[in-house]
Amino acid sequence: MTNRDYANRKPSRKGKAKSKTTRRKSKAPAPRRFPLVLLLVTLGLVTGFGYFLWTINNSAKDLDEGEAAVAEQSVVKPTQKKDPKALPPKPKEKWTYQKELVNMKVEVDIPEVSGPAHRYRMQCGSFRTQPQADAMKAVIAFQGLDSNITKAKGTTGDWYKVSLGPYDRKRLAEKHRHVLQKAGINGCFLMFVN
Template identity: 35%
Template sequence: MPQRDYVRASRPKAPAKKAGAARGGRGKAPAAASKPWLLIALTLLTLSVFIYGLWFLRQQPVVTPEPVATPVKVAPKDELPPKPQAEPYQYIKELENKEITVEVPQQQRSVPAVLQCGSFRQQNQAEQMKAQIAFAGIATDVRRTEGSNGVWFRVVAGPYESRRAATADMNRLRQMGINTCQVRNVT
């Protein structure tokens, strides 16, 4: 089977040569090549303007500024105003002996919370989740619960003193890619 040249076949065909080009290549040359005197004239004009500019700058007289002696004025020393004889304001003496009492309300103790990270039907799945959470440095337990819909194995961390502490651990687990944890109140 003969090989086909697909590249050459997809190229457009070259335009037909003009009659003047076929007779020996005596067509018109580009405009810049046919008028070299124009390029030379522009170059000479630019060079002459540059040389004239240098000559003109050289003919200018050099101006040296004369040093002018100016008297230096010494500013008088800025003095402070005289100290007042008696204090015009009374609040300074009043504040020295004033006692302020502030009532601080007792904060309510927050409810303890746990962090539930999964609920599985099989214990080995719960143990795998517990191992992933252990890599984050958080201790968890697997709790077996029986409900109306069967046996569940829950992965639980805690109890924490507050929801804020549980949320901090939940955010740390989210950074590791474990997004299934929820904070729940201990009942």
Template identity: 40%
Template sequence: MDYANRKRPPQRKPAKGKRGSQKQTERQVPWGIVTLAVVLVIALVAGLRFIAGGNPDVVPPTSSESHLPTPTNNQVEAIPEKPEERWQYIEELENLEVEVDVPERELGPPKLMQCGSFRSKSDAERLRAAIALQGLEANVYRSNGGSWYRVVLGPYETKRAAEKDRHKLQRARIHGCQIWNWNL
């Protein structure tokens, strides 16, 4: 159905002689709701004045109308002296030395990092060259009777040094390097 080009339905004409239908179309003001809204606004204003603190008709006295006696020079009290500190821990902490026992770090076995294991020596040499471009030295070792070629970096004294080189290789998009406690 074409809603854009459709015709309006014919309008019904009101029956002649009935004035009640015209009265129904006029809007009547709901005076009850208007009265309730006015009462609520007045209550809100009164509540805010009560919260604000006092009667709005009473004017506070000015300084010239004040009935308080003014102090004379004899009546003014001197400011008391600063009391002496009763805490002495501040001085004690400044002169205190703290002794800490730091155990020496035990070095475990040397760490080696393996970055790849290949069937062909040419693939292992290609990875070794990519590692050499990052400034690190890798070695290619035969394993499993000469059927596998491993690309290994190290030995490292600490795991932290091996992790440093591994992160350097990861930034160069060489992933998959594993750190092991190996001896060659």
């Protein structure tokens, strides 16, 4: 196998004889001719499109004049011309309740509300020991919410329930539940309280 030096000389093409001179004459690219055919085609298309638009414009005017002539033949001309921008005459009122209700009064009895009825509570956990309930209350407090711990006696012993509320509206309770869900507390549920 022969060693070739490709970095210093270019390999010759097969089928051509090697020339002794290493200089090659560089040919300048031939100047491009102006595309006369392309110019003629473009001018023809632009002219045809212009003629097309001109014929459409004239045909629309002819059509409007023809429709107007047909309309004039089919409609009897009134003796008096009406203003196209004039408003129609004011209609006569059929109803009389507007006049009757002017001097009427409506009385409504509103029952007194003694105070807001707290209807919703949200329970977030039920624990066997007080320290577990205090830890949950601390996590809820870090979210900016106030919670309560209540002790309940069950059949299996004492339980410590962590709850929020009471809430007047369900919307506010749902808002607080979403705040707690963002903090990773997913066990909260709403309870309806009478």
